[in-house]
Amino acid sequence: MRISALATATGLSVATIKFYLREGLLHPGVATSATQASYDDAHVRRLRLIRSLIGSVGLSVQQARAILDLVDEPGDDLYATLGRAVSALPPTVEPPRDDDPDPFPRAREALESLGQVFDPRFAAVAQLESALAAADAAGMPISAERLSAYGARLRDIAQYDLDRMPDDPHAAVEYTVLGTAVYEPVILALRRLAHQDVAARRGLGR
Amino acid sequence: MRISALATATGLSVATIKFYLREGLLHPGVATSATQASYDDAHVRRLRLIRSLIGSVGLSVQQARAILDLVDEPGDDLYATLGRAVSALPPTVEPPRDDDPDPFPRAREALESLGQVFDPRFAAVAQLESALAAADAAGMPISAERLSAYGARLRDIAQYDLDRMPDDPHAAVEYTVLGTAVYEPVILALRRLAHQDVAARRGLGR
Numbered sequence: 001m002r003i004s005a006l007a008t009a010t011g012l013s014v015a016t017i018k019f020y021l022r023e024g025l026l027h028p029g030v031a032t033s034a035t036q037a038s039y040d041d042a043h044v045r046r047l048r049l050i051r052s053l054i055g056s057v058g059l060s061v062q063q064a065r066a067i068l069d070l071v072d073e074p075g076d077d078l079y080a081t082l083g084r085a086v087s088a089l090p091p092t093v094e095p096p097r098d099d100d101p102d103p104f105p106r107a108r109e110a111l112e113s114l115g116q117v118f119d120p121r122f123a124a125v126a127q128l129e130s131a132l133a134a135a136d137a138a139g140m141p142i143s144a145e146r147l148s149a150y151g152a153r154l155r156d157i158a159q160y161d162l163d164r165m166p167d168d169p170h171a172a173v174e175y176t177v178l179g180t181a182v183y184e185p186v187i188l189a190l191r192r193l194a195h196q197d198v199a200a201r202r203g204l205g206r
Numbered sequence: 207m208r209i210s211a212l213a214t215a216t217g218l219s220v221a222t223i224k225f226y227l228r229e230g231l232l233h234p235g236v237a238t239s240a241t242q243a244s245y246d247d248a249h250v251r252r253l254r255l256i257r258s259l260i261g262s263v264g265l266s267v268q269q270a271r272a273i274l275d276l277v278d279e280p281g282d283d284l285y286a287t288l289g290r291a292v293s294a295l296p297p298t299v300e301p302p303r304d305d306d307p308d309p310f311p312r313a314r315e316a317l318e319s320l321g322q323v324f325d326p327r328f329a330a331v332a333q334l335e336s337a338l339a340a341a342d343a344a345g346m347p348i349s350a351e352r353l354s355a356y357g358a359r360l361r362d363i364a365q366y367d368l369d370r371m372p373d374d375p376h377a378a379v380e381y382t383v384l385g386t387a388v389y390e391p392v393i394l395a396l397r398r399l400a401h402q403d404v405a406a407r408r409g410l411g412r
Contacts, residue, residue: 048343056340058297079405086398091264091391107395116403124398131391134262137254138388140381149366150389151396153359158400160355162408175346180398182344183356185297185337187397188390189313190357192292192330194364195386197322199285202368 003029006039010047017047025050025065049178057181063088067181074173085177086123089184093126104129113144114151157187209235212245216253223253231256231271255384263387269294273387280379291383292329295390299332310335319350320357363393 007014020026026046029037053064066088074081096103104120107128111118118125135142142150161179166172213220226232232252235243259270272294280287302309310326313334317324324331341348348356367385372378 045345049345052340052343056297056336056343079402082401082405091262111399116399117406118399118402122399122402124395124402127391128395128399130262131388131395134258135388135392137258137262138384139251139255140384140388142389142392146366146370150363150393151400153362154393154397155400155403156359157356157397158404160352161401162404164352176401178344178346180401182337182341182346183348184394184397185333186341186348187356187360187393189330189334189337190360191363191390191393192386193317193322193324193328193334194357194361195288195367195382196285196324196328196330197361198364198368199288200323 001039002036003039006043006047009044010051012047012051020047020050023061023065025061025068053181057185059089059181063090067177070177071174074170074177078169078172078176081173082176082180083119083122085180086127089181091127091130093123093130095123096121096126106132110142110147113147114155116151116155207245208242209245212249212253215250216257218253218257226253226256229267229271231267231274259387263391265295265387269296273383276383277380280376280383284375284378284382287379288382288386289325289328291386292333295387297333297336299329299336301329302327302332312338316348316353319353320361322357322361 001009003014003017007017010017017026021028026043029039029043032038050064050068053059053067054061059067067085070081070085070088102108104125107125108120110128110132111125132142161183164175166175207215209220209223213223216223223232227234232249235245235249238244256270256274259265259273260267265273273291276287276291276294308314310331313331314326316334316338317331338348367389370381372381
């Protein structure tokens with residue numbers, strides 16, 4: 001199909017599609033003349049994925065490109081690929097200095113108290129440190145009890161996720177990378193809605 | 207203290223503090239002359255809170271102001287205040303049209319299957335609809351089983367949160383509004399780290 005038909009099929013403007021082509025998020029079509037190219041269903045699927053990462057998940061073009069690059073060229077090590085995916089997602093954190101023996105002491109203590117294996121250079125450790133500091137600054141520090149309550153439920157969710165990882169290596173990477181990006185907004189929306197449900201049942205407001 | 211001492215106490219530049227004063231996030235100091243004002247510990251605490259909302263939680267200045275306005279002027283209805291807080295937080299979603307009897311059918315079905323009470327105009331319903339659509343577009347639709355697995359754990363977390371809500375009405379609003387904003391990054395970081403823990407124990411990579 002031509003770019004105009006691709007626009008109709010995806011509900012995007014031709015200008016937006018050209019922008020994603022220029023930015024390298026969408027692979028080029030097959031050239032049919034000096035000024036025209038032909039696109040297929042793979043382009044439609046890719047554009048839907050781009051839109052979901054930028055529109056619904058809320059990633060920047062640069063973050064979406066980093067995630068799509070990992071899906072396209074995952075490398076051999078699933079563990080390292082997951083690490084790169086997490087680095088590409090918000091919140092953006094500074095990597096630790098190489099010579100700092102204990103760059104994220106609060107996150108380390110929290111993870112030790114949960115008994116969790118972790119790589120101190122994994123971006124989520126810095127993200128946890130930053131999140132714990134923000135809770136302190138808001139006057140709502142995360143107690144050991146709250147950490148343990150949250151941690152147990154999120155570990156259940158992680159077990160569920162890993163139990164359903166596809167066997168095929170390429171599919172596993174896609175599941176890991178996209179699942180980190182795409183399921184997080186579901187989890188946040190569900191938590192907000194669970195608050196509403198519990199509050200309503202207890203007769204708070206309304 | 208003068209603004210220069212406030213800058214030293216918070217690690218922020220005088221220009222940044224003046225910006226937050228202009229934007230109305232920080233309340234003015236007590237004028238001591240035509241060009242100087244005096245600030246106190248309440249300003250230090252407020253600046254730490256502003257920094258945590260903008261820096262760690264990743265809110266825009268506009269979103270942080272909306273959250274701070276709710277903490278400052280919460281109104282009487284805790285339920286409605288929580289609704290406004292959720293509307294102010296990302297992801298930004300369009301409110302439903304008044305004449306649309308079923309604007310978010312997938313979210314409605316999901317919440318009905320979880321047996322949860324919900325207000326269809328609560329922003330998190332639109333956020334859930336958008337998140338479910340993004341998962342579809344990524345080729346990773348949320349199954350009924352996954353929804354139920356996530357939903358049960360997030361409801362446990364919501365129960366925990368509500369059980370610890372302060373009795374004092376002002377403190378309860380602060381807990382509700384700031385807790386929604388500040389605890390979410392903790393939850394996302396913990397989920398990412400739980401994935402790493404479970405993956406490492408199963409010998410994936412490393």
